[in-house]
Amino acid sequence: MxxxxxxxxxxxxxxxxxxxxxxxxxxxxxxxxxxxxNWSISxxxxxxxxxGNNYGLLAYNGASWKTYASPNGSHIRAVNVVGxxxxxxxxxxxxxxxxxxxxxxxxxxxxxxLSTPMIEDEEFWNIITLDSYVLFQSLQRIYIYNLKxxxxxxxxxxxxxxxxxxxxxxxxxxxxGKGLYKIxxxxxxxxxxxxxxxxxxxxxxxxxxxxxxxxxxKEGFFLLKEGGGVEKWNTSISKELQELNxxxxxxxxxGSFILGTISDGVYHVSKSGELLEKINQxxxxxxxxxxxxxxxxxxxxxxxxxxxxxxxxxxxPFKEYIDTVGKLGVVYTAAIYEDHLYLGTNQGLFYKQKSxxxxxxxxxxxxxxxxxxxxxxxxxxxxxxxGTFSVAGNQATQIATFPGAWDIKKIPGNDSLLLQGNYNGLxxxxxxxxxxxxxxxxxxxxxxxxxxxFTQSEDILVNHEFKGVFRLTLDPSFSKVVNVVDAPVLGTxxxxxxxxxxxxxxxxxxxxxxxxxxxxxxxxxxxTNLLFEAEERLIGIIVPDVSDDLLxxxxxxxxxxxxxxxxxxxxEVKKIAIPSSFRRSLGVLGFENIKKIGINxxxxxxxxxxxxxxxxxxxxxxxxxxxxxxxNKNSDSITLQKVSLKSIDHTFKYTFNNVYFExxxxxxxxxxxxxxxxxxxxxxxxWSSWSETSKVAFENLPFGEYTFKVRAKVGNELSENIASYxxxxxxxxxVSNLAILIYVLVFIAxxxxxxxxxxxxxxxxxxxxxxxxxxxxxxKKIKAEKKLIQIKNEKLNQEIDNKSRELAISTMSIxxxxxxxxxxxxxxxxxxxxxxxxxxxxxxxxxxxxxxxWKFFEDAFNNADKEFLKKIKSIHPDLTPNDLRLCAYxxxxxxxxxxxxxxxxxxxxxxxxxxxxxxxxxxxxxxGLTDYIIKL
Numbered sequence: 025m026x027x028x029x030x031x032x033x034x035x036x037x038x039x040x041x042x043x044x045x046x047x048x049x050x051x052x053x054x055x056x057x058x059x060x061x062n063w064s065i066s067x068x069x070x071x072x073x074x075x076g077n078n079y080g081l082l083a084y085n086g087a088s089w090k091t092y093a094s095p096n097g098s099h100i101r102a103v104n105v106v107g108x109x110x111x112x113x114x115x116x117x118x119x120x121x122x123x124x125x126x127x128x129x130x131x132x133x134x135x136x137x138l139s140t141p142m143i144e145d146e147e148f149w150n151i152i153t154l155d156s157y158v159l160f161q162s163l164q165r166i167y168i169y170n171l172k173x174x175x176x177x178x179x180x181x182x183x184x185x186x187x188x189x190x191x192x193x194x195x196x197x198x199x200x201g202k203g204l205y206k207i208x209x210x211x212x213x214x215x216x217x218x219x220x221x222x223x224x225x226x227x228x229x230x231x232x233x234x235x236x237x238x239x240x241x242k243e244g245f246f247l248l249k250e251g252g253g254v255e256k257w258n259t260s261i262s263k264e265l266q267e268l269n270x271x272x273x274x275x276x277x278x279g280s281f282i283l284g285t286i287s288d289g290v291y292h293v294s295k296s297g298e299l300l301e302k303i304n305q306x307x308x309x310x311x312x313x314x315x316x317x318x319x320x321x322x323x324x325x326x327x328x329x330x331x332x333x334x335x336x337x338x339x340x341p342f343k344e345y346i347d348t349v350g351k352l353g354v355v356y357t358a359a360i361y362e363d364h365l366y367l368g369t370n371q372g373l374f375y376k377q378k379s380x381x382x383x384x385x386x387x388x389x390x391x392x393x394x395x396x397x398x399x400x401x402x403x404x405x406x407x408x409x410x411g412t413f414s415v416a417g418n419q420a421t422q423i424a425t426f427p428g429a430w431d432i433k434k435i436p437g438n439d440s441l442l443l444q445g446n447y448n449g450l451x452x453x454x455x456x457x458x459x460x461x462x463x464x465x466x467x468x469x470x471x472x473x474x475x476x477x478f479t480q481s482e483d484i485l486v487n488h489e490f491k492g493v494f495r496l497t498l499d500p501s502f503s504k505v506v507n508v509v510d511a512p513v514l515g516t517x518x519x520x521x522x523x524x525x526x527x528x529x530x531x532x533x534x535x536x537x538x539x540x541x542x543x544x545x546x547x548x549x550x551x552t553n554l555l556f557e558a559e560e561r562l563i564g565i566i567v568p569d570v571s572d573d574l575l576x577x578x579x580x581x582x583x584x585x586x587x588x589x590x591x592x593x594x595x596e597v598k599k600i601a602i603p604s605s606f607r608r609s610l611g612v613l614g615f616e617n618i619k620k621i622g623i624n625x626x627x628x629x630x631x632x633x634x635x636x637x638x639x640x641x642x643x644x645x646x647x648x649x650x651x652x653x654x655x656n657k658n659s660d661s662i663t664l665q666k667v668s669l670k671s672i673d674h675t676f677k678y679t680f681n682n683v684y685f686e687x688x689x690x691x692x693x694x695x696x697x698x699x700x701x702x703x704x705x706x707x708x709x710x711w712s713s714w715s716e717t718s719k720v721a722f723e724n725l726p727f728g729e730y731t732f733k734v735r736a737k738v739g740n741e742l743s744e745n746i747a748s749y750x751x752x753x754x755x756x757x758x759v760s761n762l763a764i765l766i767y768v769l770v771f772i773a774x775x776x777x778x779x780x781x782x783x784x785x786x787x788x789x790x791x792x793x794x795x796x797x798x799x800x801x802x803x804k805k806i807k808a809e810k811k812l813i814q815i816k817n818e819k820l821n822q823e824i825d826n827k828s829r830e831l832a833i834s835t836m837s838i839x840x841x842x843x844x845x846x847x848x849x850x851x852x853x854x855x856x857x858x859x860x861x862x863x864x865x866x867x868x869x870x871x872x873x874x875x876x877x878w879k880f881f882e883d884a885f886n887n888a889d890k891e892f893l894k895k896i897k898s899i900h901p902d903l904t905p906n907d908l909r910l911c912a913y914x915x916x917x918x919x920x921x922x923x924x925x926x927x928x929x930x931x932x933x934x935x936x937x938x939x940x941x942x943x944x945x946x947x948x949x950x951x952g953l954t955d956y957i958i959k960l
Contacts, residue, residue, distance in 0.1 A: 259297025284314025
C-alpha cells in the first residue's frame, strides 16, 4: 500500500523521568509531527514502533515516520505485532499488514475468512495474542483467529468497553453488569460476579507475587481471590486513585505500574503500591488524556495520548528537570545539606526538601548571582555576588560583605581560618566560637581569584584566564603577599584544580601538572591524551569530586569521569555520550558544574534547570542498523522509484543512476544520539564523516558495480552490524557488449574503407606525382630549349654584332677610302698637267663608283638587319635603289656629312636626297626621317 510521510499530523515526545527527585516543571519535550488520538501501540522484533491512530497505522523506525491509511479510511484503534505481521482492527474491518519487497506495509484483510458476518457498525478496540491465537475484540464480540488453521471462532463479549486482559492464568474480559469472564477452550466461563466488578469498569489485570490485581476505573486496585472473591488493595495511593478517572494501564517488567488517566496524565506506582511519580502536561506531556500505554523491548514506556505520543525513558541514566517559566535561571552550583537540595543560580539560592514533590523556593535575601555552595566542617557556605553566606534550612546568614565570592578553601594546618577568592583578590574568614566572620583582605594582590590552590610548600597558585598563573607567597599572618611569581597565559578556558595530591591546570592547550620541585607547570601527556582524543575537544573546565576521587571534564561529545585505578594507580576513563542538544544547554561556557547528590548520582547544572546522572544505569546496549528504503530516479524525473530490498538482482538502468538510501537505528532515548557513517564501494573506499542524517543520495553515478555500506554509532557504541546493499548500474546502450561489437566491426570496416581510400589516394598521388614529374621534365626540357634558344640567340646576336661591326668597319672603310680618294682627286685637280691628272681622276672615279663596294655593304647590312630593305620596299614600293641605299645609311644613323662620301656627292646633295625621300614617304613634318627609318 502506498505510504504517506507524516508531516503535520503527529506529535512525538520523549521524556526522561527521575525517581530520586521530582521535576521542576516539565520534561522539555522533543516534538515530531505525527497525529492526534493514538489508541494502541505495539513493537516488532526489529524494534520498530507501530501506532494505531485517527489517520491510520503509523510506523516509526527511529528516524522517520510513515502513515498507512486503513483499508476503509476509518480510525485504527487496535494494533498488535505478531512475528512479521502487524494485526490491526478498525471500523468493520480487521486483518494484518506485512512488509513487501520495498519495505512498505501491505494490508491483507481477514474478513473474507469469517464464516459469521460482522454485526452492523462493529468496531474493533483491542487485540491480544495467546499462543497460536490472535483475539480481536469489539464491543459485542471476540473473534479468535487460529494462526495455524487460519480459521475463526466467535465469542460474545457484551461489553461497554472492549478490553481483553491476559495474564499467566489465561484471558479475561468483562461483560457489562455481569462481571469478569475467562476464555477457556474457546468458551466463556464466569470468573467473578462480585459487585465491584459489575459496577466498575476494569482497566487492567496484573500478576503479582501476592496474587492477581484488578485495576478499576474509579475505585483503584483490588485483589482477585480464588472462587471469585474480591478484596481491596489498600496502599498509600488508594485514596488518591479513587479521585481519578483511569482509562489505561500497564505493568512494567520491573513489576511497577503505569496508570493513564483521562485528565491527570500518568501515575507511576511501585509494585508495593507507592506513588513514584506523577507526570502530566505541566511536566512535559503533550496531553493529559492517556489512551494507551506500551513498554518496549528496551524498557521505554510509550504513551498514546489524545494528542500525540510521549516516551518515558525510565532506564536512561539521565533525568532532566526543566524550568520552562524561568523561575530558577542558570544553575551554577548545587549541594545536598541537611536533607535539602540547594541550587545556586544567577537569580539566587533556591532550596527544597530532598524527597517529596514540593517546588523550589528562594532563600530570603539571596537574590542575585550565586557562585558556589560548599560544606566545610558541617557549615554550608554560599559564595554570592554580594558576599559570603552560611546556610541552614531556609535561612542564609551573611558573614562577609566583601563582594564576589568565587570559592573558599581550608588553609592547611589552620582550622580557624579559611581562604576565599573574590573579584578583587583574596580574603580571610576567621572562626570565632561557632561563627565565621570576615577578617581581612590580603594586601598586595588585587586580581580576580576564581581558581586558586595551595601548593605543598603552602604557596598559593592563582589562575586568571586572561592574565596567566600567579604563585603567591603570603606572610605568616596571611595579611599580605610578600612575593609574586607570574607565568604567561597558558590557554583559553583554563581552570586550576587539586586532584590526587597535585595541582592540575587545564585549558584548550592540554593539561599541565604543577611540579613541586621546580615550581613550574609541566605538560601531563597522559591526562592530555585521555581528555583530548582525536575529533574531541574540551569545551569547559574540569571539575574535581573529592568524595569519589573523580575528575570530571566536559567535551563536545562526552562527559568524562576520570578515576585513578586502585591497583596500578593509572587513571581510568569512563565516557558518557551526550547529544548536541545537551551540549548546547550546559549553560555559560567555562562555568560547567557537576555535584554528587546521592550514591553514584550527580547533578549537572544547565541553562534552564538541571540534569541528574545515575552511573548505575549506564549500560552498553547493542543496536542494529537497517536499510529502510532504497530508491532511484533518472535525471529528468522528480519522482523517486522505490527499489526492492529483498530481491537478489539489484540492477538499475543507466538512466536511473541517481540512487537514494534511507536507514535507521530504532533507538528511542532522548539523551542517546545516533550518528551514521557510510561508504559506497565502487565510488570511494573511504567512510564518510559521522552525521545525524539518516539518508544519503548518490547522483549521476557511472555504470558499474557498487556496494553501499552504512553503520551507526549510538552514543559511543558502534552498531553490531553494517547494513549493506549491492547493486549494479547497467552500461548504457552505447557501451553495451553488442554496441562494442558493432563499434569494433564499424571500426574494422572504417579501417578497411580508410585503407582503400588511402590506397586510392596513394595511387592518385603517385599518378599526380608522375604527372608532376612529367610536367617538371617538360618544364626542364622547355627551359633547356629556351636556354638553348637563348644561347643560340646570344650567338646570333653575337654574330649580328660581329656583322654589325663588319658592316660598320666596311662602311667606315668605304668612307675612309672614298674620303681618301676624294682628297687625292681634289689635289689632282689642282695639278698643272691636265692629261696626267685626268687619267688619275678617271681611275679614281672608277674606284669611287665601284658597285662592288655597294654590293659588299648591302650584304653586310642584310646580315646585320635582315629584311629591312624588303620591309621598307614593301611599305614604299616607289623607292629607287639610290633611295634604298640612302635609307640603309640612315638606318645606321649616319649623318649627311658621313653619307656624302659614300654616295660620292656633296653634303648639299645628300640634304636634297633626304628631302626628296621624305616626300616619297609622305612623312609628316613633325616626324624625323632618321627616327622613322630606325623604328621600322
